[in-house]
Amino acid sequence: MNAIEEIINVNDILKAFNVVVRSNLLQSVMDEIINQSKVEFNYDEDD
Numbered sequence: 001m002n003a004i005e006e007i008i009n010v011n012d013i014l015k016a017f018n019v020v021v022r023s024n025l026l027q028s029v030m031d032e033i034i035n036q037s038k039v040e041f042n043y044d045e046d047d
Helices: 010-022 026-040
Strands: none
Touching: 010 026
């Protein structure tokens, strides 16, 4: 997944979200958000 490198507005987020949903990639995106959050907050406990 590419990093977000620019300021985006709500309409841009909704468009991107709709593309993800239509592509059946929502679970993959959510998994990546969780992984990145664990790295950012130095969370290392296993599920």
